[in-house]
Amino acid sequence: MPFPALWLETVDAVVPADRRAAFDQALRQPRPTGVRVNTLRATVDEVSGVLEGLGGRPVPWCDVAWSLPPGVARALQQTDAWQRGALHIQSLSSTAATLALDPRPGESVLDLCAAPGSKASHIAACIDGGHLVANDLSRSRGFKLRAVLERLGVQAEVWTGAGERLGRRNPERFDRVLADVPCSGEGRFHVDDPASFAGWTPRKVKGLASLQKALLHSAIDALRPGGVLLYSTCTLSPAENEGVLARALKRYPGRIALEDLPIDLPGALPALTSWRGKDWPEEIGRARRLLPGPELDGFFLARIRKLAV
Numbered sequence: 001m002p003f004p005a006l007w008l009e010t011v012d013a014v015v016p017a018d019r020r021a022a023f024d025q026a027l028r029q030p031r032p033t034g035v036r037v038n039t040l041r042a043t044v045d046e047v048s049g050v051l052e053g054l055g056g057r058p059v060p061w062c063d064v065a066w067s068l069p070p071g072v073a074r075a076l077q078q079t080d081a082w083q084r085g086a087l088h089i090q091s092l093s094s095t096a097a098t099l100a101l102d103p104r105p106g107e108s109v110l111d112l113c114a115a116p117g118s119k120a121s122h123i124a125a126c127i128d129g130g131h132l133v134a135n136d137l138s139r140s141r142g143f144k145l146r147a148v149l150e151r152l153g154v155q156a157e158v159w160t161g162a163g164e165r166l167g168r169r170n171p172e173r174f175d176r177v178l179a180d181v182p183c184s185g186e187g188r189f190h191v192d193d194p195a196s197f198a199g200w201t202p203r204k205v206k207g208l209a210s211l212q213k214a215l216l217h218s219a220i221d222a223l224r225p226g227g228v229l230l231y232s233t234c235t236l237s238p239a240e241n242e243g244v245l246a247r248a249l250k251r252y253p254g255r256i257a258l259e260d261l262p263i264d265l266p267g268a269l270p271a272l273t274s275w276r277g278k279d280w281p282e283e284i285g286r287a288r289r290l291l292p293g294p295e296l297d298g299f300f301l302a303r304i305r306k307l308a309v
Contacts, residue, residue, distance in 0.1 A: 187298020
């Protein structure tokens with residue numbers, strides 16, 4: 001396989017032997033198109049016929065997500081349901097982040113790194129009457145974020161700024177925070193897409209882990225005591241996942257705690273509690289890693305509660 005040899009060492013560490021063959025196959029085969037029904041524009045019943053007509057089937061663990069065969073995205077975008085914002089193409093793994101955050105009606109929610117807006121729009125559909133802030137560092141991505149939110153009928157404040165400084169400027173302001181942070185994208189590596197892994201280096205992973213720690217700390221600062229934070233990436237690297245969580249637990253002793261996810265994701269693996277000679281707190285094992293598979297991209301999710309102390 002044409003992937004970096006050092007990355008394959010990471011794969012050896014996180015992929016169980018009995019799942020390696022399926023993992024290798026997933027890096028070669030085309031994946032279906034994930035679609036989320038935007039309940040701000042339509043009910044599932046109103047668009048199910050369109051999705052069934054494209055060969056789609058509902059996803060058992062998410063009541064607004066459907067799986068469509070590869071290669072039908074263009075046909076989907078020509079439907080009236082798409083044109084009016086009732087449907088949105090979104091990785092099925094990505095939908096799991098909002099489900100794990102579990103935002104409730106009336107809450108104040110921050111999406112810390114929100115562009116291009118898929119998760120932010122999903123959050124908006126969950127917080128009927130609530131307040132959503134969608135932040136992103138890039139002004140150009142901010143324009144795209146606004147366009148997506150407008151197409152999907154989302155009411156939100158869009159902020160442009162460094163997420164790693166937002167928490168200090170807005171301490172304990174939000175009931176829930178989504179920190180879906182920039183990462184090395186290892187969960188989306190694919191044989192047929194050399195660009196997906198061309199820029200990968202251990203040095204890049206190390207630099208991203210430093211940024212991720214700063215973003216997670218900012219998210220914790222922005223969260224109200226008793227509130228919930230969801231840390232997620234689309235990468236497999238323990239340095240960008242478990243290592244980031246371990247640093248936060250050390251920085252905020254007795255002030256945060258990891259929780260079990262409120263959803264049962266198919267094939268999810270417990271996070272590691274040791275790696276390359278490092279031992280991490282056992283509670284990190286409550287986080288979950290999704291491996292690339294027939295329908296899912298690789299993903300990592302950790303639910304964190306800010307304790308009232």
